[in-house]
Amino acid sequence: MTIQVLRSRALAAVLACAGLTGLAAAHHSFAMFEFSKQISIHGTVKEFQWTNPHVVLWVDVPAAAGETAGTWSLELTSPGNLTRTGWTRRAFAAGDEVIIELNPLRNGKHGGALVKATQVKTGTVFNTNLRDMEKPGLK
Amino acid sequence: MLNHSSFDARARWRRRTGCAIAVLALCGNCASAAETVLNPAPTAQDWAALAKLPDWSGVWTPKISDQNRRIKADPMPWNPQAAKQVATMAADEAAGNPRGLFIDCLPEAMPSWMLITHNAMEILFTPGRVTLLGESDGNRLRRIYTDGRGHPVDPDPTFHGHSIGRWDGETLVVDTVGVLPQTFLAVSEAVGMPNNGDLHVIERIHLADSETLYDDLEIIAPRILTRPWKTTRIYFRQRARKYDIVEGVCLQGSFAERVDKNGNAVFVPVPQADGNPVPIESAPPK
Numbered sequence: 001m002t003i004q005v006l007r008s009r010a011l012a013a014v015l016a017c018a019g020l021t022g023l024a025a026a027h028h029s030f031a032m033f034e035f036s037k038q039i040s041i042h043g044t045v046k047e048f049q050w051t052n053p054h055v056v057l058w059v060d061v062p063a064a065a066g067e068t069a070g071t072w073s074l075e076l077t078s079p080g081n082l083t084r085t086g087w088t089r090r091a092f093a094a095g096d097e098v099i100i101e102l103n104p105l106r107n108g109k110h111g112g113a114l115v116k117a118t119q120v121k122t123g124t125v126f127n128t129n130l131r132d133m134e135k136p137g138l139k
Numbered sequence: 140m141l142n143h144s145s146f147d148a149r150a151r152w153r154r155r156t157g158c159a160i161a162v163l164a165l166c167g168n169c170a171s172a173a174e175t176v177l178n179p180a181p182t183a184q185d186w187a188a189l190a191k192l193p194d195w196s197g198v199w200t201p202k203i204s205d206q207n208r209r210i211k212a213d214p215m216p217w218n219p220q221a222a223k224q225v226a227t228m229a230a231d232e233a234a235g236n237p238r239g240l241f242i243d244c245l246p247e248a249m250p251s252w253m254l255i256t257h258n259a260m261e262i263l264f265t266p267g268r269v270t271l272l273g274e275s276d277g278n279r280l281r282r283i284y285t286d287g288r289g290h291p292v293d294p295d296p297t298f299h300g301h302s303i304g305r306w307d308g309e310t311l312v313v314d315t316v317g318v319l320p321q322t323f324l325a326v327s328e329a330v331g332m333p334n335n336g337d338l339h340v341i342e343r344i345h346l347a348d349s350e351t352l353y354d355d356l357e358i359i360a361p362r363i364l365t366r367p368w369k370t371t372r373i374y375f376r377q378r379a380r381k382y383d384i385v386e387g388v389c390l391q392g393s394f395a396e397r398v399d400k401n402g403n404a405v406f407v408p409v410p411q412a413d414g415n416p417v418p419i420e421s422a423p424p425k
Contacts, residue, residue, distance in 0.1 A: 054392055
């Protein structure tokens with residue numbers, strides 16, 4: 001039995017046991033996001049997943065928010081690129097109140113490509129535009 | 140801009156390779172009788188010679204907007220079979236179909252790393268070698284031999300192929316063969332074709348100005364293209380320390396950091412839907 005088979009069986013077993021619904025930030029294209037649409041959510045950080053190839057910010061939006069209530073997975077570029085645009089793995093932590101601008105998933109589920117994240121307690125704004133790095137000698 | 144014809148370079152490489160094959164053919168049993176080839180220890184002179192090369196230090200970030208512009212302005216000359224498949228993939232991408240080329244986290248490989256990356260790279264000069272180190276897919280590394288060797292007659296196919304280089308003034312001319320046929324010639328992370336074999340890439344890498352690096356590529360992919368395709372990719376130099384390359388292990392994002400029942404820090408696989416995010420309805424995996 002190959003390692004790959006073992007690995008996929010192990011994964012299947014884990015999924016079957018735990019009944020998890022979660023996110024795997026595999027190296028994927030961003031085709032699933034609706035870039036012509038931008039929405040805003042206001043909630044609390046559940047987890048900040050500082051992983052390659054895509055960092056993920058998980059945000060809980062309270063029931064009072066209505067349609068946007070629930071847990072959101074917001075995807076970003078890689079830790080390397082985010083570091084260069086001023087992010088750190090300490091930028092967000094569980095419990096932080098945040099306002100997120102995002103391009104939502106086309107399928108209407110609670111996920112999106114993160115455009116801008118604001119730490120409410122400090123007012124610090126984090127952007128994600130890699131095109132800002134398209135010149136040499138940046139500080 | 141190209142200041143030399145890469146077709147000329149291609150012809151030169153072919154002549155060299157041809158000569159090497161001819162010598163081997165004449166040699167008959169020489170291969171088995173040949174002595175082991177040693178990579179000599181570099182001399183002080185070898186190290187000193189590196190100082191005469193152009194300064195390619197620092198971190199090079201890709202010009203993503205130019206990647207996109209060039210793909211639209213100068214699309215790859217796909218052959219009819221490939222064009223049909225590419226059109227289907229492009230329509231899928233436009234429709235928001237999340238299937239991508241690299242969701243399994245295998246390396247983007249040559250030449251797609253150079254063509255579509257959004258991540259930075261650095262370039263190291265050592266005697267007889269130029270090494271390109273990238274980030275993001277965990278195994279992004281190109282070894283370009285500049286010690287005068289040729290390609291192996293029958294190279295083991297790899298993701299980045301077998302690369303030999305030589306300096307033409309301040310331009311590094313790189314010739315790459317032996318790339319796995321399953322690797323993609325990618326238009327984007329969602330659209331591309333396996334090269335299907337016989338891929339040959341010729342690059343002329345050079346400074347366009349003191350802080351801008353150009354990689355002029357000629358991609359010869361006879362199984363999927365109707366003619367050699369030439370394009371350029373642009374990189375900007377950064378020296379601020381926050382731009383340093385960081386480790387990037389592609390599969391790391393497929394695991395959550397958790398603590399097991401014994402109190403050990405562990406990675407726990409989290410679900411994938413076709414390798415793409417499954418928006419959670421409740422919470423990240425516990």
